[in-house]
Amino acid sequence: xxxxxxxxxxxxxxxxxxxxxxxxxxxxxxxxxxxxRLLDGSQSGIAEWIVPLAFHGHVGRxxxxxxxxxxGALARGEASVLVGExxxxxxxxxxxxxxxxxxxxxxxxxxxxxxxxxxxxxxxLGGARPLEIEVLEPGxxxxxxxxxxxxxxxxxxxxxxxxxFLPPTVPPALIPNLELPHSPASFSPAARAASLAVFDAHLGxxxxxxxxxxxxxxxxxxxxxxxCTPEAGDELQGAVVEIVGRRVRERWGRExxxxxxxxxxxxxxxxxxxx
Numbered sequence: 135x136x137x138x139x140x141x142x143x144x145x146x147x148x149x150x151x152x153x154x155x156x157x158x159x160x161x162x163x164x165x166x167x168x169x170x171r172l173l174d175g176s177q178s179g180i181a182e183w184i185v186p187l188a189f190h191g192h193v194g195r196x197x198x199x200x201x202x203x204x205x206g207a208l209a210r211g212e213a214s215v216l217v218g219e220x221x222x223x224x225x226x227x228x229x230x231x232x233x234x235x236x237x238x239x240x241x242x243x244x245x246x247x248x249x250x251x252x253x254x255x256x257x258x259l260g261g262a263r264p265l266e267i268e269v270l271e272p273g274x275x276x277x278x279x280x281x282x283x284x285x286x287x288x289x290x291x292x293x294x295x296x297x298x299f300l301p302p303t304v305p306p307a308l309i310p311n312l313e314l315p316h317s318p319a320s321f322s323p324a325a326r327a328a329s330l331a332v333f334d335a336h337l338g339x340x341x342x343x344x345x346x347x348x349x350x351x352x353x354x355x356x357x358x359x360x361x362c363t364p365e366a367g368d369e370l371q372g373a374v375v376e377i378v379g380r381r382v383r384e385r386w387g388r389e390x391x392x393x394x395x396x397x398x399x400x401x402x403x404x405x406x407x408x409x
Contacts, residue, residue: 143193144192144349145196145197145281146187146193146287147280147284147340148184148196148197148287148289149199149272149286150200150204150288150291151289151361153184153207155246156182156252157182157217157223157226158251158252160182161222162219162222162224162261163222186224188217188265191263194263194264194265195267196265197270199271200271201272201292201317201329202271203315203316204295204315205271207242208269209237210269211269212240212267212268213234213240213242213244214266215243215267216259216263216265217264217265220254220258224252225254226247226253226259226265227255227259228240243267272335277339280345282345284349285350286348286352287352288352290353290366290370291361291362293330293370294317294366296318296321296361297315297361326370330370330373334377337377338384341385341386347386351390353371375392
């Protein structure tokens with residue numbers, strides 16, 4: 135995401151099979167320009183990209199939109215955590231060290247950071263900033279109300295996802311504490327079409343509750359990491375861009391400006407900014 139596209143502070147709507155809230159090894163004293171290098175060398179890779187945004191005060195609320203098969207990490211609901219520094223690393227704490235009830239989103243968030251080795255007590259956290267986490271399942275939960283600028287982030291493994299770490303001959307149920315989603319059935323044409331239809335409807339509802347268009351829309355193919363195949367990625371990328379563009383035109387009468395990672399622009403040239 136380019137800094138010039140984004141306001142200083144925004145909410146994040148993260149459509150993905152993974153929450154991407156990991157932070158086992160990200161240094162707290164890092165410059166913004168070092169983020170890509172640090173992610174490449176970090177323990178969890180791209181799964182650590184959201185916490186730095188919260189740590190530096192850019193994101194105060196994350197809405198994770200996931201399918202049912204990705205529910206192993208965080209239950210549907212809301213959680214409130216603090217993000218700050220401990221031992222020179224970015225770390226998380228729960229307010230008042232309250233873990234919440236087992237099976238709830240607050241409990242799962244505390245467990246998520248604990249399993250990551252990133253959970254500390256509130257009193258050990260320096261420069262703490264609040265981070266609100268909301269977990270929704272499109273097609274089951276209504277779209278949330280949006281206050282202020284927001285960014286829509288779409289990872290294509292939301293629509294179809296395999297775990298690249300799971301041996302193909304081993305059923306997921308036989309591996310204890312497996313939190314990485316693994317859904318071979320999601321790769322069927324019918325399943326992908328159904329997921330796209332739910333996404334389309336959810337986006338229409340979400341945009342209807344927003345005062346202006348998203349400050350930016352990012353799409354991650356997730357093909358090189360093995361969670362989504364290149365063939366499915368090609369199909370889904372085109373479908374997602376079409377849906378988002380159509381919904382923006384219907385709601386605000388604007389066109390998307392699309393920029394590839396390599397900096398090659400395709401499609402319309404009108405920049406998408408909050409109206």
